[in-house]
Amino acid sequence: MSDATKDIEHLIELLAKLPGLGPRSARRAVLHLIKKRSLHLIPLADALHRVGTTARECLNCGNIGTTDICDICESEKRATGELCVVEDVADLWAMERAGVFKGRYHVLGGTLSALDAVGPEELRIPKLIDRIKSEQVSEVILALGATIDGQTTAHYIADQLPDITVTSLAQGVPVGGELDYLDDGTITAALKARRSL
Amino acid sequence: MSDATKDIEHLIELLAKLPGLGPRSARRAVLHLIKKRSLHLIPLADALHRVGTTARECLNCGNIGTTDICDICESEKRATGELCVVEDVADLWAMERAGVFKGRYHVLGGTLSALDAVGPEELRIPKLIDRIKSEQVSEVILALGATIDGQTTAHYIADQLPDITVTSLAQGVPVGGELDYLDDGTITAALKARRSL
Numbered sequence: 001m002s003d004a005t006k007d008i009e010h011l012i013e014l015l016a017k018l019p020g021l022g023p024r025s026a027r028r029a030v031l032h033l034i035k036k037r038s039l040h041l042i043p044l045a046d047a048l049h050r051v052g053t054t055a056r057e058c059l060n061c062g063n064i065g066t067t068d069i070c071d072i073c074e075s076e077k078r079a080t081g082e083l084c085v086v087e088d089v090a091d092l093w094a095m096e097r098a099g100v101f102k103g104r105y106h107v108l109g110g111t112l113s114a115l116d117a118v119g120p121e122e123l124r125i126p127k128l129i130d131r132i133k134s135e136q137v138s139e140v141i142l143a144l145g146a147t148i149d150g151q152t153t154a155h156y157i158a159d160q161l162p163d164i165t166v167t168s169l170a171q172g173v174p175v176g177g178e179l180d181y182l183d184d185g186t187i188t189a190a191l192k193a194r195r196s197l
Numbered sequence: 198m199s200d201a202t203k204d205i206e207h208l209i210e211l212l213a214k215l216p217g218l219g220p221r222s223a224r225r226a227v228l229h230l231i232k233k234r235s236l237h238l239i240p241l242a243d244a245l246h247r248v249g250t251t252a253r254e255c256l257n258c259g260n261i262g263t264t265d266i267c268d269i270c271e272s273e274k275r276a277t278g279e280l281c282v283v284e285d286v287a288d289l290w291a292m293e294r295a296g297v298f299k300g301r302y303h304v305l306g307g308t309l310s311a312l313d314a315v316g317p318e319e320l321r322i323p324k325l326i327d328r329i330k331s332e333q334v335s336e337v338i339l340a341l342g343a344t345i346d347g348q349t350t351a352h353y354i355a356d357q358l359p360d361i362t363v364t365s366l367a368q369g370v371p372v373g374g375e376l377d378y379l380d381d382g383t384i385t386a387a388l389k390a391r392r393s394l
Binding site for chain 2: 005007008010011014015017018019020021025027028029030031032033034037040041042043044045047048049050051052054055064065071088089090093
C-alpha cells in the first residue's frame with residue numbers, strides 16, 4: 001500500500017467517525033473531495049484549520065466563539081435579565097436561528113443522567129447559580145429537551161432557584177404538524193395546555 | 198457575527214456539500230469536531246491537507262495514487278493479461294477489498310448516458326482501446342453496474358473490441374441474500390444463469 005493510499009485510508013477513517021457518517025459514506029465523501037480538490041478539499045482543510053485554531057468555549061456561558069467571553073455575553077443589548085438554559089451549543093444555535101430570544105444563554109453541556117452518572121458538578125450548573133447571583137437575572141427560561149433526562153434536569157434546576165422566576169418552553173403541536181402523525185404524549189400535553197382563542 | 202462564527206458557518210457550509218451530509222448533520226459534525234479538537238479536528242485538517250497535496254489520478258488507469266502511474270499499473274505481478282473495467286475509483290476499491298482479482302484496472306470515470314450527454318470521448322474509452330493495443334491484454338472483464346447506463350456502456354465497449362475476450366460479472370442472488378427480498382429482475386437473471394451442481 002503506497003503512502004497516498006494510506007493517507008486516503010486514514011482520511012476515510014477520520015471522516016467515518018463523524019456523527020452521521022459511516023465507512024461507506026466517508027469513502028464516497030473522500031472520492032468526491034479528491035475530484036473537487038481546489039473547489040472543495042483545499043477550502044475544507046483551510047476552514048477546519050482556522051476553526052481548530054480560533055474556536056474556544058465562552059468561560060461565562062459555554063457558547064463557542066473566538067474570545068474567552070463570547071459576543072452574546074459581551075453585548076450590552078443582550079442584558080435583558082432573561083437567561084435561557086440549553087443543553088448544548090447546537091440548541092443555542094437553534095434558538096438564535098429562530099431569532100426571537102433577545103437575552104443571554106447558559107449552556108449546560110448535557111443533562112443530568114443517573115444511568116450515565118452525570119451529576120450537577122459534571123454540568124455547568126454551579127456556574128449557572130453563580131451567574132444568577134452576580135448578573136441581574138429576572139427570569140430563567142429552561143429550553144431543555146422533552147426527554148426524561150431533560151425534564152429531570154429542569155426540575156433539579158428549578159429546585160435550586162427558589163427566589164427567581166423559572167419558566168420552561170411550552171409543549172404542544174409543532175407549527176405545521178398534523179395531529180395524525182403526533183405521538184400520544186404530545187397530544188396529551190397540548191390538550192392539557194390548551195388556550196382560549 | 199464574529200469571525201469565529203463566520204468561520205464555523207463557512208465550515209458547516211463546506212461539510213454540508215459532502216455527499217451524504219446536509220446542513221443539520223454538518224452542524225452536528227462541526228460541534229463534535231470543536232469538542233474533540235486535538236483528537237479529531239486537527240488530525241482531520243492535517244489528513245485533508247496531505248491528501249489534497251499528494252493525491253493524483255493515474256495517467257494510465259484513472260486510479261488515485263501519489264505518482265503519475267499508480268502502484269497497480271507499476272506492479273509486474275498485476276500484469277496477468279486481465280483488465281477489469283470499472284465505472285469509478287470507488288468500484289476499484291470495492292474490487293480490491295474483495296481481494297480476488299489479481300489483474301489491472303481501467304477506470305472509465307462514469308457511464309455513457311444519452312440523457313446527460315456523456316459520450317465515449319467524455320469517458321476514458323479511447324484510452325482503454327489504446328491500452329488494449331499497447332499492453333498484452335487477454336481478457337477484458339466489464340465490472341459495470343447492472344443499471345441501464347452501465348449495461349449500455351458494457352455493450353458499447355464489447356462492440357469496440359471484436360478481437361478480444363470480453364466478459365462481464367455474473368448476475369444472480371447476492372451471497373447471504375434471501376429470495377423473498379430480491380427484485381424480479383435479479384431472480385429472472387439468476388434463473389436464466391442457473392448452474393448444475
